[in-house]
Amino acid sequence: MKRRLLMTMMAMVLAFSFTGCGNKKADETTATTEAASEVKDEFIKFVGTDIPKMDTEEAEIMKKFNSYFAEGTAVDTDALLKDLTDNLLPNYKTFLDDIQAIEVKTDEVKALKDQYYDAMNAQYEAMQKVEAAVKDKNKDIQTEAQKLLSDAQSKYTAYNDAVYALAQKENVTLNGEIATTATSEAGSTTEANTEAIDPSEAMTDEVETTEAAQ
Template sequence: MKKLIFVPLFLFAILLTGCSNDPVQDDLLNYINKEIDVVADLENKAVSKYESVTGVNYTNDQTLYDALLGEILPTYQDFLKKLEAISIETDEVKKIHEKYIEAANLQYDAFVKILSALQKQDITIIEEANGMLADARKMFRDYQEDIKKLAKEHDVELKKNKENAA
């Protein structure tokens, strides 16, 4: 089986650098500090489990299959449901949040494709899934850059969480 590579999304903590009546600033602060914080544990749980059975931790197809079916996919489905239910007030933050949803859905689809590849024992499907994971990683990076840019435009200081700093 080919090695699957995944880099999890790191989270941000936000500190307000000044008080204002900026609705985008308020929405961004709520989005990162409250809304995303609620779903982050689910994403981290699914991704951590995935990483525990892939790459250098890979032992065999059955272990990966069982983890995908029993924990990774159900946890990630719950994460996606909660991610899509997040309420956002401003168009600027909504636009960025949609990128996160798109990346997360692509990553989920890649996990499903890996499950299918294991069932069929098809290396071609694994290669497709690896491409999807690479695309999702790029989309997560783009999302992070958009968050940073919007934060800068609206006087919000971002700091990496100590546990997710990379």
């Protein structure tokens, strides 16, 4: 009788243990599903809402910057320098701060945000080099600016590739700059933002002329 009671109690303990394992497994599955949903939702908001707003800010700044290098016209370096110092660079710094202010929680979207920021920051540093090159009439600094612009574009391409990869992983279709949930694989990546025109060729004659006059 005692043995039978002991076996019954053991069976009850085992049954309780199995039930506990089952609940734990179900809880883990639910948590995983919720985490996956959080990544997808945050990714859609980031690519579909946050970044388009950032790109609009950046496009306005770069449109003005690029206007100084219109084909067939001489660069007004005095006007460019003043605009860089008074408007373009301060506005770009505000744009970078706005990127940093985007709130993201998931590691996947944080990584995208960091890549986007790095690309935009490289372009900002290139514009700072342009300012220094104009101010000092230094062709070596122009070359540094050119390299930074190339780095910025490479980093932006890497960011776009990362967006596409995460869209595929999360089963999100990208339509222009708007991401929407869908059952098919990701379509196309976002269009590249307005990149800076390489000022090196446009400014070369202006710098050389100034140097020769000295």
